[in-house]
Amino acid sequence: MAVLLLTAPVASAEPVAAVDEKRGRLLYLQCRACHALQPGGAALAGPHLGGLLGREVASVPGFSYSAALRAQSFRWDRARLDRWLEASGSMVPGNSMAFAGITNAPDRAALIAYLAAATALPAIPAAPVVAPMASHPVP
């Protein structure tokens, strides 16, 4: 037990993951003008990416997707994101995302790693915030 605690400092996990995430964050600057990472921001040219991994394609309510993207039926996973970021136009011809693509595979992997973390939706608290606890009656 003590050994586990001693060997698990945050800094020890750094080398590879930290480099990837930094690179990914930098690459996201190419997307930022059009995509928010989380729901609820200002309307941009592209849909927000909140909860992207596992999300149904073309499913952000109120966003006006192209017919081409709406005609698709899949959930976003890492493999599909990789294809999309490399060449969205050949993956879904006729889509309306004006982006040239990222030809470098390690760059795409770094960006996807960053997006996986940055677009994860915050966990919803299990207990309602306003409900008083029955075991602690107000005096």
Ligand code: HEC
């Ligand atoms: C010039 C604006 C623009 C840029 C830059 C851009 N996108 Fe997009 N993106 C769009 C638009 C518009 C759509 C919707 C396409 C459609 O409806 O055919 C889209 C769609 C997407 C989707 C599908 C979303 C869904 O709800 O199914 C993903 C994922 C995505 N973009 C990721 C990215 C990433 C990551 C980058 C940066 C590398 C990026 N985009 C750069 C405008 C942009």
